[in-house]
Amino acid sequence: MGTNTSVVDSKLRFHWRLPEAGETDGAVVTRDRDARDRGRPDLQAQASFCVRAESAGIDSVLVNLQFSVPDPMTLSLALATRTERMRFMVAVRPGLMSPTLLVQQVNTFAVLTGGRICLNMVAGHSPDEMRYYGDSQPHDQRYERMEEFLTVCRAFWQSQEPVDFKGRHYVIEQGRLNTRFVSDRETQPEIYLGGASAGAQEVAARHATVWMRFPDRPGTLRQDIQPVLSRGAAVGLRMSIICRPSRDEALEVIRTLMSSPQIEAKRRSEASFVKKSDSQSVRSVFEMAQDEWLTPSLWSGGAGVLGAPSIALVGSPDEVVAGILEFKEAGISHFIFSGWPKVDEMVRFGESVLPLVRRLEAASAARPTATPGGRKVVYRLD
Amino acid sequence: MRFHWSLSQVGDPFRRAAATRDMSGRIDLQCKIDFCQRAEQCGIDSVLMAIGFTRPDPMLLSVALGKETNTLKFMVACRAGLLSPTMFVQQINTVSSLLNGRVHINMVCGHTPGELRYYGDFLDHDARYERTDEFLTVCRSFWADAGDVDFDGTYYQIKGGRLHTRFSPDPARGPEVYVGGNSGPAAALAAKHAHCWWRLAEPPVRVAASVGVVLDSGCEVGLLVSLIARPTHEEARRAASALIGKFGDDAREVHRRFARGSDSVGFVSTYEAATADQEWLTPYLWTGAVPFLGAPAIALVGSNEEIAQALLDYNRIGVTQFLFTGWPDLDEMTSFSRHVLPRVRELEGRDGDEH
Numbered sequence: 001m002g003t004n005t006s007v008v009d010s011k012l013r014f015h016w017r018l019p020e021a022g023e024t025d026g027a028v029v030t031r032d033r034d035a036r037d038r039g040r041p042d043l044q045a046q047a048s049f050c051v052r053a054e055s056a057g058i059d060s061v062l063v064n065l066q067f068s069v070p071d072p073m074t075l076s077l078a079l080a081t082r083t084e085r086m087r088f089m090v091a092v093r094p095g096l097m098s099p100t101l102l103v104q105q106v107n108t109f110a111v112l113t114g115g116r117i118c119l120n121m122v123a124g125h126s127p128d129e130m131r132y133y134g135d136s137q138p139h140d141q142r143y144e145r146m147e148e149f150l151t152v153c154r155a156f157w158q159s160q161e162p163v164d165f166k167g168r169h170y171v172i173e174q175g176r177l178n179t180r181f182v183s184d185r186e187t188q189p190e191i192y193l194g195g196a197s198a199g200a201q202e203v204a205a206r207h208a209t210v211w212m213r214f215p216d217r218p219g220t221l222r223q224d225i226q227p228v229l230s231r232g233a234a235v236g237l238r239m240s241i242i243c244r245p246s247r248d249e250a251l252e253v254i255r256t257l258m259s260s261p262q263i264e265a266k267r268r269s270e271a272s273f274v275k276k277s278d279s280q281s282v283r284s285v286f287e288m289a290q291d292e293w294l295t296p297s298l299w300s301g302g303a304g305v306l307g308a309p310s311i312a313l314v315g316s317p318d319e320v321v322a323g324i325l326e327f328k329e330a331g332i333s334h335f336i337f338s339g340w341p342k343v344d345e346m347v348r349f350g351e352s353v354l355p356l357v358r359r360l361e362a363a364s365a366a367r368p369t370a371t372p373g374g375r376k377v378v379y380r381l382d
Numbered sequence: 383m384r385f386h387w388s389l390s391q392v393g394d395p396f397r398r399a400a401a402t403r404d405m406s407g408r409i410d411l412q413c414k415i416d417f418c419q420r421a422e423q424c425g426i427d428s429v430l431m432a433i434g435f436t437r438p439d440p441m442l443l444s445v446a447l448g449k450e451t452n453t454l455k456f457m458v459a460c461r462a463g464l465l466s467p468t469m470f471v472q473q474i475n476t477v478s479s480l481l482n483g484r485v486h487i488n489m490v491c492g493h494t495p496g497e498l499r500y501y502g503d504f505l506d507h508d509a510r511y512e513r514t515d516e517f518l519t520v521c522r523s524f525w526a527d528a529g530d531v532d533f534d535g536t537y538y539q540i541k542g543g544r545l546h547t548r549f550s551p552d553p554a555r556g557p558e559v560y561v562g563g564n565s566g567p568a569a570a571l572a573a574k575h576a577h578c579w580w581r582l583a584e585p586p587v588r589v590a591a592s593v594g595v596v597l598d599s600g601c602e603v604g605l606l607v608s609l610i611a612r613p614t615h616e617e618a619r620r621a622a623s624a625l626i627g628k629f630g631d632d633a634r635e636v637h638r639r640f641a642r643g644s645d646s647v648g649f650v651s652t653y654e655a656a657t658a659d660q661e662w663l664t665p666y667l668w669t670g671a672v673p674f675l676g677a678p679a680i681a682l683v684g685s686n687e688e689i690a691q692a693l694l695d696y697n698r699i700g701v702t703q704f705l706f707t708g709w710p711d712l713d714e715m716t717s718f719s720r721h722v723l724p725r726v727r728e729l730e731g732r733d734g735d736e737h
Contacts, residue, residue, distance in 0.1 A: 039546025041479050068546040071469075071476040077445045078480045097465035100501040101439070108439040111409050112446050131541040132531075133468040134520075163500075173499035178407025178436045 011361055012324065013334045014354065015089055015236075016053050017309070018046060018061040018079075019342035020069055041070045047082040049343055056350025060087035060118055062336050067132050073105055080113045088113075089192060089336070091120045094149035095135035095142070100163075100175055102149075103156040106189055107179045115183020118190040121146060121208070123200065125279035139278045143199030145169040150191065150207040157181055157188035192236065192334070197280040205231040210334050212236045214285045214308045215327070217294050222330040229331050236334030237327060240312035242299070243320045243339075243348055250314045254299060257306075257340055267305045282308055297323045309338060317352040324357055383697055383726065386457060386604075386705045387715055388430040388678075390437075392417045395710040397436075398675045399633035402497075402640075405436040409443065415450045417712055424719035428455035428486055430705055433464075435500050441473055448481035457486040457560060462517035463503030463510070467538060468531075470517075471524040472545050474557060479550040486558040488580070489514060491568070493646035507645045511567035513537040518559065518575040525549055525556025560604070564592075564648030573599035578703050582648040583607035583680050585664045590699040597700045604703030605696060608671070608681035609714050611689040611722050618683045622668055625709055629674040637676050652677035666692045678707060686717075690725035694733065 021042035053061055061079075063072035076088035090109075092102060109117045123142040124130045130137070137145060148167040155163045156177060163175035181188055193200065193208035204211035211228045215221065215237045225235045244250040257263075274282055288294070289303030294311070297319050302310040313323040324335070339345025391397050393413035397405050421429055429447075431440030444456035458477070460470060478485050491510040492498045498505075505513060516535040523531040524545060531543035549556045561572035562580040572579030573596045581592070583605045593603045610625070612618040641653045655663065656672035663669060666688055671679035682692050693704065708714025 039548065040550075041476060041547070043480065067468075067472075067544055070479065070547045071473040074441060074445050074473055074476045074480060077442050078449070081446065081449050095466070096469040098463070098501045098503070100435075101464040104435075105439045105442055107407075108409070108442040111438060112411065112442065128542065131539075132543040132545070133466045134538045134540045134543075135466065136539065170502050171499075171504065172502050174496070175500035176403065176435050177500075178403075178405055179409070179438045180407065 010333065012328055012332075012357060013059045013236075014057070014349075015060045015062055015334065015336040016058045016346050016349075017336060017338040018063045019049055019338075020064075021045070023342055038068050039070060041075050041078070043078060046075075047079055049346070050079050050083050050086055052343065052347055053350075054083050054086040056347060057354050058086070058346065058350070060089045062089040062120055063091060065091035065093060065122070067129055073109065076117070077109055077112065080109075080116055083116075085116070087116045087118055089118050089120045091122055093122055093124050093133075093135075094145050094169075095124065095130060095137060096133055099149045099152035099170060100156070100172060100177065103153050103181075104177050104179060107177065107181045110182045110189070111179060115181070115185060115189075118192060118209075120212070121150065121191055121193040123195055123279075125277045125282055126273070127278055128276055139197070140199060141169075143195070143197070143203050146193075146200075147203050147206065150203065154188065154207065192336075194238065195279070196284060200280075201228055204228055205233050208233050210234045210236045212238050212334070212336065215239045215294075215298065215311050216288070217298070218326045218330040221327070221332070225331050234333045235331060236336060237332055238309050238336045240310050241320060241337045241339045241345060241349060241353070242312045242314045243317055243345070243353055245316060247315045247319060250316070253340065254302070254314065258302065263305060270305055270307060273307075285311065295323075312339075317356060320353055321356045321360065324353070325360060383693065383701075383730065384427045384703045385425065385718075385723070386428045386430060386703065387421055387426050387711065388432065388606075388705060388707045389414060389417065390430065390432045390678075391707060392711045395708075396628065396675070398679065399629050399636065401636050402436050407436055407438060409438050411446065414443075414447060417715075418447050418451050418454050420712060420716060422451055422454045424715050425723055426454065426715065426719075427703075428457045428484075430457045430488060431459055433459035433461060433490070435497055441477060444485065445477060445480055448477075448484060451484075453484070455484040455486055456481070457488045459488040459490055461490055461492050461498075461501075461503070462514040462537075463492070463498060463505065464501055467517045467520035468524070468540060468543055468545065471521050472547060475545065475547045475549050478557065479547065483549075483551045486560060488560045488562060489518060489571075489576070490562045493644050493649050494640070495645055496643050507565075507647075508567055511563075511565075511571055514561075515571055515574065518561075518571070522556065522559075522575060527553045562606075563646070564651065565646075568647075569596050572596055572601050576601050578602040578604045580604050580606055580705060582652050582677055583667060583682070584652075585667055586695050586699055589696065589701065593700050602702045603700050604705060605701055606678055606705045607667075608679050608707045608709075609689065609718060610668075610681050610683045610708070611686050611714070611718060612684075613686060613721070615685045615688060618685060618688075622670060622681070622683045626671055626674055633674040637673055640676060646677075649677040652680055656680070686721040687725060689722050690729060693722075693726055694729045697730070697733070 020038045021040050063076045065072045072090045148169045152165050165172040190209040192210045192212050193204040194212040205228050211233050242250050242253050285308035289300050292301035294300050297315045299314045300311045313320045393410040433440050440458045516537050520533050533540040558577040560578045561576040564581045579596045656669035661670045666684045668681045668683040
């Protein structure tokens with residue numbers, strides 16, 4: 001990937017996770033293996049979410065992949081036909097299909113939607129679930145395979161010539177695809193790659209547009225992400241947001257959330273999920289959740305029950321905006337948010353958080369030297 | 383009888399005359415939407431969404447076209463070597479939910495080893511059929527919707543497999559499965575797994591000799607064939623001559639090369655028959671376009687009445703479905719629905735009365 005560089009006064013980019021069927025009302029959904037409602041696309045509710053996210057100024061919606069939800073590629077395309085600008089961040093796991101077929105699907109998606117697709121590369125975090133798909137790669141080889149997968153994909157996107165690749169996991173001979181990627185912004189889809197392990201970071205630094213991770217205290221984060229930033233990838237946070245007119249009201253949301261009747265079942269299913277997971281980030285966040293608050297506005301108390309993505313910026317719009325900009329100072333340039341309730345939180349973000357972020361970003365761009373000691377962060381534009 | 387049409391060359395009727403690397407992979411979406419909407423009016427059951435490196439992805443294109451149609455089904459082609467069977471079922475089930483069940487699958491094993499390697503697939507012909515057998519076994523276990531899927535095979539090992547997105551609208555009934563290929567392994571695979579076996583057209587006696595084991599298993603038989611039906615026999619013959627008058631040595635060379643690189647029994651034998659000066663295999667079954675447009679260009683040529691009779695002749699030996707192409711497809715399909723299909727239904731009724 002080319003390393004066009006720019007300083008950090010570029011605008012932050014905000015993405016939102018698409019609610020699953022049955023989640024749109026804000027209910028707490030467990031990881032229960034029999035929670036079959038989640039598998040059924042709820043086109044009406046999900047399309048309505050996307051339309052509202054589009055007008056709220058959300059960049060893309062993340063559409064997850066796992067056994068309990070619909071296929072994200074085809075679902076995203078159906079949603080894309082009902083929106084105009086919104087992009088779809090489609091989750092992809094290397095173990096499930098040939099990289100050539102993935103590129104063919106992505107390119108077809110791009111042709112049909114004017115390039116409104118980006119990819120969320122995930123290695124998979126549950127060995128049990130991976131075996132549902134016939135995938136039994138151990139953890140360390142999953143990133144080796146991810147590396148090969150992305151090398152093949154990017155060769156298709158970057159070259160007009162036939163693709164040859166000989167690796168341990170993939171061998172491609174004289175590969176061609178006549179349906180090319182189409183977009184007026186870029187020559188290949190942006191790649192958001194998640195994972196905390198050294199393997200994940202290495203692949204992200206080499207191939208990703210954005211390395212996605214879970215949050216931490218900004219000071220710690222600033223140091224942790226330096227190696228990846230210095231190699232030209234941007235860094236994004238997968239997290240939640242609980243914003244209300246006042247801090248007290250936001251705290252009340254947490255109290256309600258944590259005392260909901262399903263929370264005990266959710267606690268059990270999450271503990272069993274974490275126990276079976278071999279993902280380093282899932283485990284380390286679960287341990288981090290022993291602290292209720294990482295900073296006065298960064299709540300981690302739900303992570304043990306609601307999962308790592310539930311670490312949330314909590315407070316009034318001003319407090320949440322301050323938290324976001326503090327992350328930006330630390331070198332973060334993307335966020336993938338979710339919230340409770342799923343739709344209202346996103347709409348509120350668009351109304352009372354995003355405009356303030358943009359105003360402050362514009363003000364700081366007009367005063368480039370106003371942050372003495374603020375370090376210049378380099379990230380990739382393409 | 384049920385009738386399907388291939389979307390493969392819609393908007394680009396002579397794409398097969400060009401070298402594969404020159405075939406456009408772009409999508410003339412409006413043209414395909416127009417065709418699909420017309421197909422609904424023409425009584426066509428489904429459109430074939432072929433797979434290959436020269437084309438857009440059939441699964442995604444089906445979603446886009448499905449949004450513009452109401453009753454038409456999409457027969458999505460799949461090759462086992464490209465993705466996990468679990469992932470394939472998840473995609474098909476999602477599409478079934480998005481299109482209210484309007485999806486069939488067309489399982490193919492590939493025809494050109496060189497192309498399969500573009501996708502990282504290096505298996506030989508017979509091994510591909512073994513793998514597809516395993517692939518369909520896994521898929522059908524998911525579609526049986528009867529608990530966790532476990533499978534321990536040579537090519538796939540699935541443990542405790544489950545998917546929460548079930549086939550729509552009826553989870554206990556998966557998609558109709560079509561299996562394509564003229565070879566013995568293809569027939570055996572169809573007999574084991576498919577609702578219908580697709581094979582390239584041959585004269586009725588040859589077809590009759592090959593269908594026994596398939597029909598005995600309860601699987602239907604369908605023919606892939608092109609159509610040139612006109613008001614009179616002479617007009618149809620003239621249209622056939624005019625068609626090949628468009629092509630020269632370049633198109634011939636494209637298919638000479640294709641046949642050399644292919645390990646498809648049906649494609650290669652059809653091509654060989656066509657180039658061995660067997661232009662008319664029966665009074666209506668014509669191979670004249672095959673040297674220029676490839677094996678799927680084997681065509682039924684004749685008056686509307688003759689074509690209707692020819693379809694009935696196949697029907698009497700057990701063929702119950704047809705997958706057509708035409709030049710151009712939109713006109714041929716429209717004419718088929720107006721002038722051939724009503725006559726077919728009439729003859730079918732008469733046949734039914736006799737039995």
